[in-house]
Amino acid sequence: MNLSGSPSVEGYTSNLDLCLNDLETDYLDLFFMHAVQSETTLDAEYIKMGEDLKKSGKIRFFGFSCHHDNVPELLTKAARAGGIDAIMFRYNFRKYGDQKLNKAIDTAKAAGIGLIAMKTQGSVPADQESVSEFKSKDFTLEQAKLKAVWADERIDALVSTMSNLQQLDDNVKAASTPQQLAFNDFVQLNRMAAITAPYYCHGCNQICESRVDGKLRIADTLRYLMYYDSYGDREEARHLYQQLEVDERDSSGVDLSAAIRACPQGINIAQRMDDAKQLLTV
Ligand code: SF4
Known part of the structure:
Protein backbone atom coordinates (compact mmCIF):
# COMPACT_ATOMS: atom_id res chain seq x y z
CA MET A 1 0.00 0.00 0.00
CA ASN A 2 1.48 3.33 -1.01
CA LEU A 3 0.14 6.39 0.79
CA SER A 4 3.17 8.61 0.20
CA GLY A 5 2.28 12.21 -0.40
CA SER A 6 -0.56 12.31 2.12
CA PRO A 7 -0.17 15.50 4.11
CA SER A 8 -0.80 14.45 7.68
CA VAL A 9 -1.54 11.70 10.14
CA GLU A 10 -5.24 12.43 9.58
CA GLY A 11 -4.58 12.09 5.84
CA TYR A 12 -3.01 8.68 6.27
CA THR A 13 -5.75 7.31 8.48
CA SER A 14 -8.59 8.58 6.32
CA ASN A 15 -6.86 7.24 3.20
CA LEU A 16 -6.46 3.93 4.97
CA ASP A 17 -10.20 3.78 5.61
CA LEU A 18 -10.83 4.45 1.92
CA CYS A 19 -8.38 1.71 0.95
CA LEU A 20 -9.96 -0.81 3.30
CA ASN A 21 -13.30 0.00 1.74
CA ASP A 22 -11.96 -0.30 -1.82
CA LEU A 23 -10.19 -3.55 -1.02
CA GLU A 24 -13.28 -4.92 0.73
CA THR A 25 -11.24 -6.00 3.72
CA ASP A 26 -11.28 -5.22 7.42
CA TYR A 27 -7.53 -4.96 7.90
CA LEU A 28 -4.15 -4.77 6.14
CA ASP A 29 -1.24 -7.02 7.01
CA LEU A 30 1.24 -4.17 6.58
CA PHE A 31 0.60 -0.44 6.52
CA PHE A 32 3.61 0.69 4.60
CA MET A 33 4.64 4.27 3.88
CA HIS A 34 6.73 4.46 0.73
CA ALA A 35 9.88 6.51 0.20
CA VAL A 36 10.36 8.13 3.59
CA GLN A 37 13.08 10.75 3.20
CA SER A 38 13.22 12.68 6.43
CA GLU A 39 14.07 11.35 9.87
CA THR A 40 11.49 13.74 11.30
CA THR A 41 8.80 11.63 9.67
CA LEU A 42 9.47 9.05 12.36
CA ASP A 43 8.36 11.41 15.08
CA ALA A 44 6.27 10.45 18.10
CA GLU A 45 2.99 11.35 16.41
CA TYR A 46 3.69 9.06 13.47
CA ILE A 47 4.77 6.17 15.68
CA LYS A 48 1.66 6.64 17.83
CA MET A 49 -0.52 6.54 14.72
CA GLY A 50 0.93 3.12 13.90
CA GLU A 51 0.36 1.88 17.42
CA ASP A 52 -3.23 3.18 17.42
CA LEU A 53 -3.98 1.59 14.04
CA LYS A 54 -2.61 -1.73 15.25
CA LYS A 55 -4.75 -1.52 18.37
CA SER A 56 -7.81 -0.71 16.26
CA GLY A 57 -7.27 -3.93 14.27
CA LYS A 58 -7.10 -2.06 10.94
CA ILE A 59 -3.47 -3.09 10.41
CA ARG A 60 -1.28 -5.86 11.77
CA PHE A 61 2.15 -4.36 11.11
CA PHE A 62 3.47 -0.86 10.50
CA GLY A 63 6.50 0.22 8.50
CA PHE A 64 8.07 2.27 5.72
CA SER A 65 10.47 2.15 2.80
CA CYS A 66 13.48 4.35 2.09
CA HIS A 67 16.05 4.58 -0.67
CA HIS A 68 17.83 7.90 -0.31
CA ASP A 69 21.26 8.51 1.18
CA ASN A 70 20.03 8.49 4.78
CA VAL A 71 18.94 4.85 4.89
CA PRO A 72 21.38 4.13 7.77
CA GLU A 73 20.03 7.05 9.80
CA LEU A 74 16.42 5.98 9.20
CA LEU A 75 17.12 2.36 10.16
CA THR A 76 18.83 3.51 13.34
CA LYS A 77 16.13 6.00 14.25
CA ALA A 78 13.39 3.42 13.67
CA ALA A 79 15.19 0.98 15.95
CA ARG A 80 15.33 3.57 18.71
CA ALA A 81 11.80 4.93 18.20
CA GLY A 82 10.10 1.54 18.47
CA GLY A 83 6.74 0.79 16.88
CA ILE A 84 8.20 0.07 13.43
CA ASP A 85 7.73 -3.58 12.41
CA ALA A 86 9.21 -3.62 8.91
CA ILE A 87 11.45 -1.50 6.70
CA MET A 88 12.11 -1.91 2.99
CA PHE A 89 15.35 -0.33 1.84
CA ARG A 90 17.77 -0.28 -1.08
CA TYR A 91 20.15 -3.21 -0.71
CA ASN A 92 22.08 -5.31 -3.19
CA PHE A 93 25.53 -6.78 -3.91
CA ARG A 94 26.91 -3.28 -4.43
CA LYS A 95 26.36 -2.51 -0.74
CA TYR A 96 28.66 -5.19 0.61
CA GLY A 97 31.39 -3.44 2.56
CA ASP A 98 29.31 -0.36 3.40
CA GLN A 99 30.19 -0.21 7.10
CA LYS A 100 27.74 2.53 8.05
CA LEU A 101 24.84 0.66 6.45
CA ASN A 102 25.94 -2.65 7.96
CA LYS A 103 25.99 -1.18 11.43
CA ALA A 104 22.51 0.27 10.93
CA ILE A 105 21.21 -3.08 9.67
CA ASP A 106 22.63 -4.74 12.79
CA THR A 107 20.88 -2.16 14.99
CA ALA A 108 17.53 -2.56 13.23
CA LYS A 109 17.79 -6.34 13.31
CA ALA A 110 18.58 -6.31 17.02
CA ALA A 111 15.43 -4.22 17.54
CA GLY A 112 13.36 -6.97 15.91
CA ILE A 113 12.48 -5.03 12.77
CA GLY A 114 11.71 -7.11 9.68
CA LEU A 115 14.13 -6.13 6.90
CA ILE A 116 13.07 -6.23 3.26
CA ALA A 117 15.57 -5.53 0.47
CA MET A 118 14.56 -3.62 -2.66
CA LYS A 119 16.49 -2.53 -5.77
CA THR A 120 18.05 -5.96 -5.41
CA GLN A 121 19.34 -6.20 -8.98
CA GLY A 122 21.51 -3.10 -8.65
CA SER A 123 21.12 -2.77 -12.39
CA VAL A 124 23.05 -0.66 -14.84
CA PRO A 125 22.47 -0.53 -18.63
CA ALA A 126 22.81 -4.02 -20.14
CA ASP A 127 25.68 -3.05 -22.44
CA GLN A 128 27.68 -1.99 -19.36
CA GLU A 129 26.73 -5.03 -17.30
CA SER A 130 27.77 -7.42 -20.07
CA VAL A 131 31.32 -6.00 -19.98
CA SER A 132 32.09 -7.98 -16.85
CA GLU A 133 31.07 -11.27 -18.57
CA PHE A 134 29.56 -12.90 -15.47
CA LYS A 135 29.55 -16.70 -15.75
CA SER A 136 28.34 -19.15 -13.12
CA LYS A 137 27.79 -22.87 -13.40
CA ASP A 138 24.70 -22.64 -11.19
CA PHE A 139 22.99 -19.29 -11.72
CA THR A 140 22.12 -16.61 -14.22
CA LEU A 141 23.39 -13.15 -13.35
CA GLU A 142 19.92 -12.09 -12.18
CA GLN A 143 19.60 -15.16 -9.96
CA ALA A 144 23.08 -14.63 -8.55
CA LYS A 145 22.18 -11.08 -7.55
CA LEU A 146 19.16 -12.35 -5.61
CA LYS A 147 21.24 -15.08 -4.00
CA ALA A 148 23.77 -12.46 -2.91
CA VAL A 149 21.02 -10.67 -0.95
CA TRP A 150 19.60 -13.87 0.52
CA ALA A 151 23.12 -14.80 1.63
CA ASP A 152 22.80 -12.02 4.22
CA GLU A 153 20.88 -13.72 7.02
CA ARG A 154 19.76 -10.38 8.45
CA ILE A 155 17.50 -9.84 5.43
CA ASP A 156 14.05 -11.38 5.91
CA ALA A 157 12.68 -10.90 2.40
CA LEU A 158 13.42 -9.19 -0.86
CA VAL A 159 11.38 -7.72 -3.67
CA SER A 160 12.21 -8.24 -7.31
CA THR A 161 10.56 -6.76 -10.38
CA MET A 162 9.28 -9.52 -12.65
CA SER A 163 8.02 -8.29 -15.98
CA ASN A 164 7.60 -11.65 -17.71
CA LEU A 165 7.04 -15.33 -16.97
CA GLN A 166 10.68 -16.23 -17.64
CA GLN A 167 11.79 -13.89 -14.85
CA LEU A 168 9.14 -15.35 -12.57
CA ASP A 169 10.38 -18.88 -13.34
CA ASP A 170 14.04 -17.88 -12.81
CA ASN A 171 13.25 -16.20 -9.51
CA VAL A 172 11.24 -19.16 -8.23
CA LYS A 173 14.11 -21.50 -9.12
CA ALA A 174 16.62 -19.26 -7.35
CA ALA A 175 14.39 -19.02 -4.28
CA SER A 176 13.68 -22.73 -4.06
CA THR A 177 17.13 -24.21 -4.59
CA PRO A 178 19.31 -24.77 -1.52
CA GLN A 179 22.35 -24.23 -3.74
CA GLN A 180 24.34 -21.20 -2.58
CA LEU A 181 26.62 -18.88 -4.51
CA ALA A 182 30.13 -20.19 -4.99
CA PHE A 183 33.10 -18.09 -3.88
CA ASN A 184 33.88 -17.33 -7.50
CA ASP A 185 30.32 -16.03 -8.02
CA PHE A 186 30.84 -13.50 -5.21
CA VAL A 187 34.20 -12.51 -6.69
CA GLN A 188 32.57 -11.88 -10.05
CA LEU A 189 29.77 -9.80 -8.53
CA ASN A 190 32.31 -7.69 -6.67
CA ARG A 191 34.24 -7.23 -9.88
CA MET A 192 31.07 -6.20 -11.70
CA ALA A 193 30.27 -3.68 -8.96
CA ALA A 194 33.69 -2.10 -9.44
CA ILE A 195 33.63 -2.07 -13.24
CA THR A 196 30.11 -0.66 -13.54
CA ALA A 197 30.27 1.78 -10.61
CA PRO A 198 30.24 4.85 -12.89
CA TYR A 199 26.76 3.81 -14.07
CA TYR A 200 25.22 3.05 -10.68
CA CYS A 201 23.96 5.91 -8.54
CA HIS A 202 23.69 5.09 -4.84
CA GLY A 203 21.26 7.95 -4.16
CA CYS A 204 23.67 9.82 -1.88
S1 SF4 B 1 25.52 11.00 -8.65
FE1 SF4 B 1 27.13 10.20 -7.29
S2 SF4 B 1 27.12 11.57 -5.50
FE2 SF4 B 1 25.21 11.91 -6.62
S3 SF4 B 1 23.72 10.58 -5.64
FE3 SF4 B 1 24.58 9.44 -7.36
S4 SF4 B 1 26.29 8.26 -6.51
FE4 SF4 B 1 25.76 9.86 -5.00
Missing part, protein backbone atom coordinates in the same frame (compact mmCIF):
# COMPACT_ATOMS: atom_id res chain seq x y z
CA ASN A 205 22.24 13.10 -3.11
CA GLN A 206 23.70 15.23 -0.32
CA ILE A 207 27.15 14.66 -1.76
CA CYS A 208 26.52 15.92 -5.28
CA GLU A 209 23.51 18.20 -4.95
CA SER A 210 25.11 20.25 -2.19
CA ARG A 211 27.88 21.14 -4.65
CA VAL A 212 25.57 22.57 -7.27
CA ASP A 213 23.90 25.96 -7.33
CA GLY A 214 20.16 25.65 -7.72
CA LYS A 215 17.55 22.97 -7.26
CA LEU A 216 18.92 20.19 -9.45
CA ARG A 217 17.75 16.74 -8.26
CA ILE A 218 20.56 14.59 -9.56
CA ALA A 219 19.86 11.40 -7.62
CA ASP A 220 16.18 11.30 -8.56
CA THR A 221 16.96 12.05 -12.20
CA LEU A 222 19.53 9.24 -12.35
CA ARG A 223 17.08 6.89 -10.64
CA TYR A 224 14.47 7.62 -13.31
CA LEU A 225 17.14 7.06 -15.96
CA MET A 226 17.79 3.66 -14.35
CA TYR A 227 14.08 2.84 -14.62
CA TYR A 228 14.35 3.65 -18.33
CA ASP A 229 17.55 1.99 -19.42
CA SER A 230 17.93 -0.83 -16.88
CA TYR A 231 14.37 -1.79 -15.97
CA GLY A 232 12.87 -1.01 -19.38
CA ASP A 233 10.10 0.87 -17.57
CA ARG A 234 10.09 3.69 -20.08
CA GLU A 235 6.67 5.22 -19.60
CA GLU A 236 7.02 5.39 -15.82
CA ALA A 237 10.53 6.84 -16.15
CA ARG A 238 9.33 9.58 -18.48
CA HIS A 239 6.31 10.29 -16.31
CA LEU A 240 8.41 10.67 -13.15
CA TYR A 241 11.05 12.76 -14.91
CA GLN A 242 8.46 15.18 -16.20
CA GLN A 243 6.93 15.51 -12.75
CA LEU A 244 10.13 17.30 -11.75
CA GLU A 245 10.28 21.03 -12.25
CA VAL A 246 12.46 22.11 -15.17
CA ASP A 247 15.21 23.51 -12.93
CA GLU A 248 15.18 20.27 -10.93
CA ARG A 249 15.96 18.13 -13.99
CA ASP A 250 17.61 20.32 -16.63
CA SER A 251 21.31 20.86 -15.99
CA SER A 252 21.87 23.14 -18.99
CA GLY A 253 24.22 25.93 -17.95
CA VAL A 254 24.78 24.44 -14.47
CA ASP A 255 28.38 23.93 -13.34
CA LEU A 256 28.57 20.26 -12.34
CA SER A 257 32.35 19.99 -12.05
CA ALA A 258 32.46 19.99 -8.21
CA ALA A 259 29.64 17.42 -8.06
CA ILE A 260 31.44 15.14 -10.51
CA ARG A 261 34.67 15.37 -8.51
CA ALA A 262 32.81 14.54 -5.29
CA CYS A 263 30.77 11.58 -6.58
CA PRO A 264 32.10 8.42 -4.88
CA GLN A 265 30.98 6.32 -7.84
CA GLY A 266 32.89 8.36 -10.39
CA ILE A 267 29.71 9.03 -12.35
CA ASN A 268 29.97 11.48 -15.21
CA ILE A 269 26.96 13.37 -13.88
CA ALA A 270 26.89 15.89 -16.71
CA GLN A 271 26.73 13.13 -19.31
CA ARG A 272 24.08 11.15 -17.43
CA MET A 273 21.90 14.25 -16.90
CA ASP A 274 22.16 14.89 -20.64
CA ASP A 275 21.24 11.25 -21.32
CA ALA A 276 18.20 11.65 -19.08
CA LYS A 277 17.12 14.82 -20.86
CA GLN A 278 17.43 13.16 -24.24
CA LEU A 279 15.73 9.89 -23.32
CA LEU A 280 13.08 11.03 -20.86
CA THR A 281 11.75 14.10 -22.63
CA VAL A 282 8.89 13.09 -24.88
Whole structure:
Protein backbone atom coordinates (compact mmCIF):
# COMPACT_ATOMS: atom_id res chain seq x y z
CA MET A 1 0.00 0.00 0.00
CA ASN A 2 1.48 3.33 -1.01
CA LEU A 3 0.14 6.39 0.79
CA SER A 4 3.17 8.61 0.20
CA GLY A 5 2.28 12.21 -0.40
CA SER A 6 -0.56 12.31 2.12
CA PRO A 7 -0.17 15.50 4.11
CA SER A 8 -0.80 14.45 7.68
CA VAL A 9 -1.54 11.70 10.14
CA GLU A 10 -5.24 12.43 9.58
CA GLY A 11 -4.58 12.09 5.84
CA TYR A 12 -3.01 8.68 6.27
CA THR A 13 -5.75 7.31 8.48
CA SER A 14 -8.59 8.58 6.32
CA ASN A 15 -6.86 7.24 3.20
CA LEU A 16 -6.46 3.93 4.97
CA ASP A 17 -10.20 3.78 5.61
CA LEU A 18 -10.83 4.45 1.92
CA CYS A 19 -8.38 1.71 0.95
CA LEU A 20 -9.96 -0.81 3.30
CA ASN A 21 -13.30 0.00 1.74
CA ASP A 22 -11.96 -0.30 -1.82
CA LEU A 23 -10.19 -3.55 -1.02
CA GLU A 24 -13.28 -4.92 0.73
CA THR A 25 -11.24 -6.00 3.72
CA ASP A 26 -11.28 -5.22 7.42
CA TYR A 27 -7.53 -4.96 7.90
CA LEU A 28 -4.15 -4.77 6.14
CA ASP A 29 -1.24 -7.02 7.01
CA LEU A 30 1.24 -4.17 6.58
CA PHE A 31 0.60 -0.44 6.52
CA PHE A 32 3.61 0.69 4.60
CA MET A 33 4.64 4.27 3.88
CA HIS A 34 6.73 4.46 0.73
CA ALA A 35 9.88 6.51 0.20
CA VAL A 36 10.36 8.13 3.59
CA GLN A 37 13.08 10.75 3.20
CA SER A 38 13.22 12.68 6.43
CA GLU A 39 14.07 11.35 9.87
CA THR A 40 11.49 13.74 11.30
CA THR A 41 8.80 11.63 9.67
CA LEU A 42 9.47 9.05 12.36
CA ASP A 43 8.36 11.41 15.08
CA ALA A 44 6.27 10.45 18.10
CA GLU A 45 2.99 11.35 16.41
CA TYR A 46 3.69 9.06 13.47
CA ILE A 47 4.77 6.17 15.68
CA LYS A 48 1.66 6.64 17.83
CA MET A 49 -0.52 6.54 14.72
CA GLY A 50 0.93 3.12 13.90
CA GLU A 51 0.36 1.88 17.42
CA ASP A 52 -3.23 3.18 17.42
CA LEU A 53 -3.98 1.59 14.04
CA LYS A 54 -2.61 -1.73 15.25
CA LYS A 55 -4.75 -1.52 18.37
CA SER A 56 -7.81 -0.71 16.26
CA GLY A 57 -7.27 -3.93 14.27
CA LYS A 58 -7.10 -2.06 10.94
CA ILE A 59 -3.47 -3.09 10.41
CA ARG A 60 -1.28 -5.86 11.77
CA PHE A 61 2.15 -4.36 11.11
CA PHE A 62 3.47 -0.86 10.50
CA GLY A 63 6.50 0.22 8.50
CA PHE A 64 8.07 2.27 5.72
CA SER A 65 10.47 2.15 2.80
CA CYS A 66 13.48 4.35 2.09
CA HIS A 67 16.05 4.58 -0.67
CA HIS A 68 17.83 7.90 -0.31
CA ASP A 69 21.26 8.51 1.18
CA ASN A 70 20.03 8.49 4.78
CA VAL A 71 18.94 4.85 4.89
CA PRO A 72 21.38 4.13 7.77
CA GLU A 73 20.03 7.05 9.80
CA LEU A 74 16.42 5.98 9.20
CA LEU A 75 17.12 2.36 10.16
CA THR A 76 18.83 3.51 13.34
CA LYS A 77 16.13 6.00 14.25
CA ALA A 78 13.39 3.42 13.67
CA ALA A 79 15.19 0.98 15.95
CA ARG A 80 15.33 3.57 18.71
CA ALA A 81 11.80 4.93 18.20
CA GLY A 82 10.10 1.54 18.47
CA GLY A 83 6.74 0.79 16.88
CA ILE A 84 8.20 0.07 13.43
CA ASP A 85 7.73 -3.58 12.41
CA ALA A 86 9.21 -3.62 8.91
CA ILE A 87 11.45 -1.50 6.70
CA MET A 88 12.11 -1.91 2.99
CA PHE A 89 15.35 -0.33 1.84
CA ARG A 90 17.77 -0.28 -1.08
CA TYR A 91 20.15 -3.21 -0.71
CA ASN A 92 22.08 -5.31 -3.19
CA PHE A 93 25.53 -6.78 -3.91
CA ARG A 94 26.91 -3.28 -4.43
CA LYS A 95 26.36 -2.51 -0.74
CA TYR A 96 28.66 -5.19 0.61
CA GLY A 97 31.39 -3.44 2.56
CA ASP A 98 29.31 -0.36 3.40
CA GLN A 99 30.19 -0.21 7.10
CA LYS A 100 27.74 2.53 8.05
CA LEU A 101 24.84 0.66 6.45
CA ASN A 102 25.94 -2.65 7.96
CA LYS A 103 25.99 -1.18 11.43
CA ALA A 104 22.51 0.27 10.93
CA ILE A 105 21.21 -3.08 9.67
CA ASP A 106 22.63 -4.74 12.79
CA THR A 107 20.88 -2.16 14.99
CA ALA A 108 17.53 -2.56 13.23
CA LYS A 109 17.79 -6.34 13.31
CA ALA A 110 18.58 -6.31 17.02
CA ALA A 111 15.43 -4.22 17.54
CA GLY A 112 13.36 -6.97 15.91
CA ILE A 113 12.48 -5.03 12.77
CA GLY A 114 11.71 -7.11 9.68
CA LEU A 115 14.13 -6.13 6.90
CA ILE A 116 13.07 -6.23 3.26
CA ALA A 117 15.57 -5.53 0.47
CA MET A 118 14.56 -3.62 -2.66
CA LYS A 119 16.49 -2.53 -5.77
CA THR A 120 18.05 -5.96 -5.41
CA GLN A 121 19.34 -6.20 -8.98
CA GLY A 122 21.51 -3.10 -8.65
CA SER A 123 21.12 -2.77 -12.39
CA VAL A 124 23.05 -0.66 -14.84
CA PRO A 125 22.47 -0.53 -18.63
CA ALA A 126 22.81 -4.02 -20.14
CA ASP A 127 25.68 -3.05 -22.44
CA GLN A 128 27.68 -1.99 -19.36
CA GLU A 129 26.73 -5.03 -17.30
CA SER A 130 27.77 -7.42 -20.07
CA VAL A 131 31.32 -6.00 -19.98
CA SER A 132 32.09 -7.98 -16.85
CA GLU A 133 31.07 -11.27 -18.57
CA PHE A 134 29.56 -12.90 -15.47
CA LYS A 135 29.55 -16.70 -15.75
CA SER A 136 28.34 -19.15 -13.12
CA LYS A 137 27.79 -22.87 -13.40
CA ASP A 138 24.70 -22.64 -11.19
CA PHE A 139 22.99 -19.29 -11.72
CA THR A 140 22.12 -16.61 -14.22
CA LEU A 141 23.39 -13.15 -13.35
CA GLU A 142 19.92 -12.09 -12.18
CA GLN A 143 19.60 -15.16 -9.96
CA ALA A 144 23.08 -14.63 -8.55
CA LYS A 145 22.18 -11.08 -7.55
CA LEU A 146 19.16 -12.35 -5.61
CA LYS A 147 21.24 -15.08 -4.00
CA ALA A 148 23.77 -12.46 -2.91
CA VAL A 149 21.02 -10.67 -0.95
CA TRP A 150 19.60 -13.87 0.52
CA ALA A 151 23.12 -14.80 1.63
CA ASP A 152 22.80 -12.02 4.22
CA GLU A 153 20.88 -13.72 7.02
CA ARG A 154 19.76 -10.38 8.45
CA ILE A 155 17.50 -9.84 5.43
CA ASP A 156 14.05 -11.38 5.91
CA ALA A 157 12.68 -10.90 2.40
CA LEU A 158 13.42 -9.19 -0.86
CA VAL A 159 11.38 -7.72 -3.67
CA SER A 160 12.21 -8.24 -7.31
CA THR A 161 10.56 -6.76 -10.38
CA MET A 162 9.28 -9.52 -12.65
CA SER A 163 8.02 -8.29 -15.98
CA ASN A 164 7.60 -11.65 -17.71
CA LEU A 165 7.04 -15.33 -16.97
CA GLN A 166 10.68 -16.23 -17.64
CA GLN A 167 11.79 -13.89 -14.85
CA LEU A 168 9.14 -15.35 -12.57
CA ASP A 169 10.38 -18.88 -13.34
CA ASP A 170 14.04 -17.88 -12.81
CA ASN A 171 13.25 -16.20 -9.51
CA VAL A 172 11.24 -19.16 -8.23
CA LYS A 173 14.11 -21.50 -9.12
CA ALA A 174 16.62 -19.26 -7.35
CA ALA A 175 14.39 -19.02 -4.28
CA SER A 176 13.68 -22.73 -4.06
CA THR A 177 17.13 -24.21 -4.59
CA PRO A 178 19.31 -24.77 -1.52
CA GLN A 179 22.35 -24.23 -3.74
CA GLN A 180 24.34 -21.20 -2.58
CA LEU A 181 26.62 -18.88 -4.51
CA ALA A 182 30.13 -20.19 -4.99
CA PHE A 183 33.10 -18.09 -3.88
CA ASN A 184 33.88 -17.33 -7.50
CA ASP A 185 30.32 -16.03 -8.02
CA PHE A 186 30.84 -13.50 -5.21
CA VAL A 187 34.20 -12.51 -6.69
CA GLN A 188 32.57 -11.88 -10.05
CA LEU A 189 29.77 -9.80 -8.53
CA ASN A 190 32.31 -7.69 -6.67
CA ARG A 191 34.24 -7.23 -9.88
CA MET A 192 31.07 -6.20 -11.70
CA ALA A 193 30.27 -3.68 -8.96
CA ALA A 194 33.69 -2.10 -9.44
CA ILE A 195 33.63 -2.07 -13.24
CA THR A 196 30.11 -0.66 -13.54
CA ALA A 197 30.27 1.78 -10.61
CA PRO A 198 30.24 4.85 -12.89
CA TYR A 199 26.76 3.81 -14.07
CA TYR A 200 25.22 3.05 -10.68
CA CYS A 201 23.96 5.91 -8.54
CA HIS A 202 23.69 5.09 -4.84
CA GLY A 203 21.26 7.95 -4.16
CA CYS A 204 23.67 9.82 -1.88
CA ASN A 205 22.24 13.10 -3.11
CA GLN A 206 23.70 15.23 -0.32
CA ILE A 207 27.15 14.66 -1.76
CA CYS A 208 26.52 15.92 -5.28
CA GLU A 209 23.51 18.20 -4.95
CA SER A 210 25.11 20.25 -2.19
CA ARG A 211 27.88 21.14 -4.65
CA VAL A 212 25.57 22.57 -7.27
CA ASP A 213 23.90 25.96 -7.33
CA GLY A 214 20.16 25.65 -7.72
CA LYS A 215 17.55 22.97 -7.26
CA LEU A 216 18.92 20.19 -9.45
CA ARG A 217 17.75 16.74 -8.26
CA ILE A 218 20.56 14.59 -9.56
CA ALA A 219 19.86 11.40 -7.62
CA ASP A 220 16.18 11.30 -8.56
CA THR A 221 16.96 12.05 -12.20
CA LEU A 222 19.53 9.24 -12.35
CA ARG A 223 17.08 6.89 -10.64
CA TYR A 224 14.47 7.62 -13.31
CA LEU A 225 17.14 7.06 -15.96
CA MET A 226 17.79 3.66 -14.35
CA TYR A 227 14.08 2.84 -14.62
CA TYR A 228 14.35 3.65 -18.33
CA ASP A 229 17.55 1.99 -19.42
CA SER A 230 17.93 -0.83 -16.88
CA TYR A 231 14.37 -1.79 -15.97
CA GLY A 232 12.87 -1.01 -19.38
CA ASP A 233 10.10 0.87 -17.57
CA ARG A 234 10.09 3.69 -20.08
CA GLU A 235 6.67 5.22 -19.60
CA GLU A 236 7.02 5.39 -15.82
CA ALA A 237 10.53 6.84 -16.15
CA ARG A 238 9.33 9.58 -18.48
CA HIS A 239 6.31 10.29 -16.31
CA LEU A 240 8.41 10.67 -13.15
CA TYR A 241 11.05 12.76 -14.91
CA GLN A 242 8.46 15.18 -16.20
CA GLN A 243 6.93 15.51 -12.75
CA LEU A 244 10.13 17.30 -11.75
CA GLU A 245 10.28 21.03 -12.25
CA VAL A 246 12.46 22.11 -15.17
CA ASP A 247 15.21 23.51 -12.93
CA GLU A 248 15.18 20.27 -10.93
CA ARG A 249 15.96 18.13 -13.99
CA ASP A 250 17.61 20.32 -16.63
CA SER A 251 21.31 20.86 -15.99
CA SER A 252 21.87 23.14 -18.99
CA GLY A 253 24.22 25.93 -17.95
CA VAL A 254 24.78 24.44 -14.47
CA ASP A 255 28.38 23.93 -13.34
CA LEU A 256 28.57 20.26 -12.34
CA SER A 257 32.35 19.99 -12.05
CA ALA A 258 32.46 19.99 -8.21
CA ALA A 259 29.64 17.42 -8.06
CA ILE A 260 31.44 15.14 -10.51
CA ARG A 261 34.67 15.37 -8.51
CA ALA A 262 32.81 14.54 -5.29
CA CYS A 263 30.77 11.58 -6.58
CA PRO A 264 32.10 8.42 -4.88
CA GLN A 265 30.98 6.32 -7.84
CA GLY A 266 32.89 8.36 -10.39
CA ILE A 267 29.71 9.03 -12.35
CA ASN A 268 29.97 11.48 -15.21
CA ILE A 269 26.96 13.37 -13.88
CA ALA A 270 26.89 15.89 -16.71
CA GLN A 271 26.73 13.13 -19.31
CA ARG A 272 24.08 11.15 -17.43
CA MET A 273 21.90 14.25 -16.90
CA ASP A 274 22.16 14.89 -20.64
CA ASP A 275 21.24 11.25 -21.32
CA ALA A 276 18.20 11.65 -19.08
CA LYS A 277 17.12 14.82 -20.86
CA GLN A 278 17.43 13.16 -24.24
CA LEU A 279 15.73 9.89 -23.32
CA LEU A 280 13.08 11.03 -20.86
CA THR A 281 11.75 14.10 -22.63
CA VAL A 282 8.89 13.09 -24.88
S1 SF4 B 1 25.52 11.00 -8.65
FE1 SF4 B 1 27.13 10.20 -7.29
S2 SF4 B 1 27.12 11.57 -5.50
FE2 SF4 B 1 25.21 11.91 -6.62
S3 SF4 B 1 23.72 10.58 -5.64
FE3 SF4 B 1 24.58 9.44 -7.36
S4 SF4 B 1 26.29 8.26 -6.51
FE4 SF4 B 1 25.76 9.86 -5.00
